[in-house]
Amino acid sequence: MRSLEAPAVQRVARGHRMRLRWGRIVIYIVLVAFALFYLMPVYVLVVNGLKSFQEVSLSKMWAPPSALSLRSFEKAFDKLSPNFLNSVSLVVPATLFSSFLGSLNGYILAKWKFRGSEVLFPLLLFGMFIPYQSILIPLVQFLRWAGQYLPVQLYGTITGLVLVHIVYGIPITTLIFRNYYASIPNDLVEAARMDGAGFFGVYRHVILPLSAPAFVVVVIWQFTSIWNEFLFAVTITSNPAQQPITVALQNLAGSQIVEWNVQMAGALLAALPTLLVYILLGRYFLRGLLAGALRG
Amino acid sequence: MSRRICIPLLVTALLLWLSGVEALQAGAAKQLEIFSWWTAGGEAEGLNALFSVYKKKYPDVEIMNAAVAGGAGAAAKAVLKTRMQGGNPPDSFQVHGGAELIETWVKTGFMEPITSLAQTEGWLKVIPKDLVEMVSYQGQVYAIPANVHRGNVLWYNKRIFDQNNLKPPATWDDFFKVAETLKGKGITPLSLGDKLKWEAAHLFEDILLATLGPEGYNGLWTGKTSWTGSGVKRALETFAKALQYVNSDHAALVWDQAAQMLIDGKAAMNVMGDWVAGYFTAKGWKPNVDYGFLPAPGTKGSFVIVTDTFGLPKKAPHREQALNWLRIVGSKEGQEAFNPKKGSICARTDCDKAKFDVYLQSSMADFARDKLVPSEVHGSAAPETFATEFNDILNVFVTRRDVGAAQKALQEACVRAKMCK
Amino acid sequence: MLRISLDRLIAIALLLPSLVAVGIFVYGFIGWTAYVSLSNWNTFVPDLSFAGLTNYLALMRSFRFQADLRNTLIFTFTFLAASLGIGLLLAVLLDQRVRGEAVFRNIFLFPMAISFIVTGVTWQWLLNPSTGVNLLFDQVGLGFLKSRWYTDPSIAIFSVVLAAVWQMSGFTMAMYLAGLRGVPDELLEAARVDGATEWQVYRYVILPLLHPVTLSAVIVLGHISLKIFDLVYAMTGSGPAFSTDVPGVFMFETTFRGNRFAEGAAISMIMLLLVAILIVPYLWYTMRTEAGP
Incomplete structure (x- = not known):
């Protein structure tokens, strides 16, 4: 397996026919065309986010703002910043817990198979595929019921939302870790066991040190999906002081007057953390995929 | 990922989580939770104006503005219905007068009548009969209209x-x-x-x-x-x-x-x-x-008539504060604070015309004269x-x-x- | 011996919370939904008396639901085909030692970081017939490309597909690129030594090796598309004459606006069934290969 960045020496062989000049030009034209296609919506968001409410209108969508106005961004920031923090205190614990839970489950299902574990795995996986809007009512009823027997309320709180995301994160995180761990040779595990390592010893000394690529994939995946999730957030947290940013973003639009410029600015602000995660960790995401984290 | 990184990360996560929990339990004793889909623009300003009137009269109550946006309240209604089904009503919520109020909430036994409140507050005298009928069922009044579009x-x-x-x-x-x-x-x-x-x-x-x-x-x-x-x-x-x-x-x-x-x-x-x-x-x-x-x-x-009303759900967690809220919503002062900002006219016919713009003044005149039909x-x-x-x-x-x-x-x-x- | 079985006990004990949680939150709730779908709960007050298949039959007769099923199938097929095709194309191009590969890769991948709601709202602007890309086409002299997009019932659904492809094709690109980079060099060398052209190398050596990647991508994208909701809800809603309506939107409106809880539950069960048709063979396949050596 080669490194991701593919040093030139290694790649020469594959590219030799394509080195014809016009061939390269076509490649770049296609790539640039697609890049423009992907960037087009961002342009619209930025340009209209910089306009004032009076100026923003459908017919002048591509025109740059007549005067640079940061008002929309300020307004969006004012309204969104408390919810931004809520999102952070939702996403960080939920992502970390569900990653570790997935890692543990994956480890058990890959390296500690027991009778029936081959059946349990697909059963766990199936949870990934349910349409979430269909289980909202039983979910709310269950959270309320369970909250009575616990020291913390589950319904209406970030804690409850964290729990929900951890539970519905189990299938995907388990899948990624199990597939990744399946590619770690059993010999390594056996050798550690010979040396007297038990369940936790093997996990700590053999599995965990090798887990970084899978963790990156899982963390990115969970981080973005939890950050962007709307339906659970809006149904489970009713107190605006507890609501994550997706709900607040939606609330920037009233039922009767929508300030598109503020919405666009807000959308950009709300997307910043996930964009940062992708730009900073994108390389490792690919590396994690390469290492087999998301391969069937 | 080594243990050196993992443990501190987990501890941080736990701390963050617990701090969130703590903040939640430190809620004030006297609360009022109002559910609506007024989240932006004039609607939100109107709602805030109503809240200020309330705050002035009942300064020790903490108001929780549980507003959810969505085209004409679509998402808001989903949230409200899930909450009501789950037995967790807000203290009062926005609902269109007429069938939406009566068929969905009153006939199904989710609401408490507020007839005596309406009588003592004198609402029945200042709100047109057709409109009162839209919020009534079997002779009982179930909500107070806040505005008329x-x-x-x-x-x-x-x-x-x-x-x-x-x-x-x-x-x-x-x-x-x-x-x-x-x-x-x-x-x-x-x-x-x-x-x-x-x-x-x-x-x-x-x-x-x-x-x-x-x-x-x-x-x-x-x-x-x-x-x-x-x-x-x-x-x-x-x-x-x-x-x-x-x-x-x-x-x-x-x-x-x-x-x-x-x-x-x-x-x-x-x-x-x-x-x-x-x-x-x-x-x-x-x-x-x-x-x-x-x-x-x-x-x-x-x-x-398109009218937003507020009523009293059974099992409202803070019943007393909710009744006070309804008093504010129905009062002349409350309606005059709310409606010019919301861009609607008062459900009461005794509001001060000078507080409204040209269009709304003409609408007030028609409202007093025309045949009222439900939307x-x-x-x-x-x-x-x-x-x-x-x-x-x-x-x-x-x-x-x-x-x-x-x-x-x-x-x-x-x-x-x-x-x- | 004792040691091993103790470890095994620990393993099972640690797995147990997840099993219980999924048992309640997934299977318990599905059971609840199935139960409601067979009841008479079509007003706001719960009425769990048995109604048999009434709700399902009512759906099958509904014009809107027929449109939903048709739209879902069209959406899923075109979305999958386009995402896989574009993803593969971009991955192969990026695999040609291009300058600025990292930049291109980030540009192709970033839409994944954005929520479906924001994507929906933005593309609703872009594909608005009187402005957006149409305006752009006019300005650069490509007026013949103008279209009525999602206001034209016959092609509306493809406008939604376009937005979905924008969001997810970077993901297939990443999967394929990872797959391409995972192909051992020796294999390619061997093929070239045997005189294969570059095209043949791709067609007969590399592509077959990418099958597992394609399968994973189909599963991930397929289940997203079968239960798609946020994107459609934010972008077009039901569309003219339900041309972009999908079961997720119908279910949401029927349940939470129409108060027809049993009918909504029946829609959910049918959605679940559609997803199961896609997923169960895959799970079965996974299970079989696991059970082997």
Whole structure:
């Protein structure tokens, strides 16, 4: 397996026919065309986010703002910043817990198979595929019921939302870790066991040190999906002081007057953390995929 | 990932989580949770004005503004219904008066009557009888209307009408003449944005009223007027004809973008409720200067009511504060604080006219004089089951223009909703 | 011996919370939904008396639901085909030692970081027939490319597909690129030594090796598309004559606006069934290969 960045020496062989000049030009034209296609919506968001409410209108969508106005961004920031923090205190614990839970489950299902574990795995996986809007009512009823027997309320709180995301994160995180761990040779595990390592010893000394690529994939995946999730957030947290940013973003639009410029600015602000995660960790995401984290 | 990194990360996570938990449990003793879909613009300002009036009278109560946005409250209703089903009502919530209140919440036993409150506060004397009836069931009052919007208004770009020497149409026959002239000059006669479906239904509702008159229109919701009859047939035909004069991208727009077409000079007329006036004001457009208004064609003398009301859910967690909230909502002071910002008129007839703009003043005059009829599209005339199907049927009609199929489907929906036999 | 079985006990004990949680939150709730779908709960007050298949039959007769099923199938097929095709194309191009590969990769991948709601709202602007890309086409002299997009019932659904492809094709690109980079060099060398053209190398050596990647991508994208909700809800809603309506939107409106809880539950069960048709063979396949050596 080669490194991701593919040093030139290694790649020469594959590219030799394509080195014809016009061939390269076509490649770049296609790539640039697609890049423009992907960037087009961002342009619209930025340009209209910089306009004032009076100026923003459908017919002048591509025109740059007549005067640079940061008002929309300020307004969006004012309204969104408390919810931004809520999102952070939702996403960080939920992502970390569900990653570790997935890692543990994956480890058990890959390296500690027991009778029936081959059946349990697909059963766990199936949870990934349910349409979430269909289980909202039983979910709310269950959270309320369970909250009575616990020291913390589950319904209406970030804690409850964290729990929900951890539970519905189990299938995907388990899948990624199990597939990744399946590619770690059993010999390594056996050798550690010979040396007297038990369940936790093997996990700590053999599995965990090798887990970084899978963790990156899982963390990115969970981080973005939890950050962007709307339906659970809006149904489970009713107190605006507890609501994550997706709900607040939606609330920037009233039922009767929508300030598109503020919405666009807000959308950009709300997307910043996930964009940062992708730009900073994108390389490792690919590396994690390469290492087999998301391969069937 | 090594242990050195993992452990601190986990500890941080736990701390963050617990801090969130703690903040939650430190809530104040006296609370009031108000649920609505007023989250932005004038609506939110109006709501905040109401909150300030409340705060002034009851300074020790912490108000929780549980507002959820969504096109005309769609997402908000989902959240509210999930909460009510889960047995977790807010202290009071926004609901359209009429069928939406009575069919969904009152008949099903979720609400507590507030008749004695309405009597001691003197509301029954200052709120028109038709409107009180919309919030009553079996002689008991269940909610207090906070405001009144008018559903049947024709808005027009004054400049376009002046330049072409046109008179705004009072009937649909006039409308088609004017529309033909405008079309000849390359101006879109009527702007429509029906992406959310209800906007097309809204236009049709006004046509139904124009064709059937208030009596016939009201009969639709009680089974007295037949959906398969000639009246509805004519209304659908008029609707189909009107659709020939709308902008071709109507399915891509929502109502405010349709209103924007008037501002941009791209369309001459728009039929919509008077929240459009609030939009024009926000965009710096002035009544009787930039735009004109009159009752939707053929509906002079009728006032289609769209009203937001607040009631008292059973098991409201803070009942006493909720009752005080209703007192504020129904008071003259509360309504005068709320409505000018919201862009609606008071449900009470004794509000100070000077606090309202030109358009709203004329609406107040009509409200006191006209026959009041409930809006179907905005939840007042028929149960929500029917309202949902009504929107669906008209959405199909807009594309297919099949009058017979639409009448049959409307009749079936009417039977399913148990409004007709 | 004792040691091993103790460890095994620990393993099972640690797995147990997840099993219980999924048992309640997934299977318990599905059971609840199935139960409601067979009841008479079509007003706001719960009425759990048995209704048999009434709700399902009502759906099958509904014009809207027929449109929903048709739209879902069209959406899923075109979305999958386009995402896989574009993803593969971009991955192969990026695999040609291009300058600025990292930049291109980030540009292709970033839409994944954005929520479906924001994507929906933005593309609703872009594909608005009187502005957006149409305006752009006019300005650069490509007027013939103009379209009525999602206001034209016959092609509306493809406008939604376009937005979905924008969001997810970067993901297939990443999967394929990872797959391409995982192909051992020796294999390619061997093929070239045997005189295969570059095209043949791709067609007969590399593509077959990418099958597992394609399968994973189909599963991930397929289930997203079968239960798609946010994107459609934010972008077009039901569309003219339900041309972009999907079961997720119908279910949401029927349940929470129309108060027809049993009918909504029946829609959910049918959605679940559609997803199961896609997923169960895959799970079965996974299980079989696991059970092997």
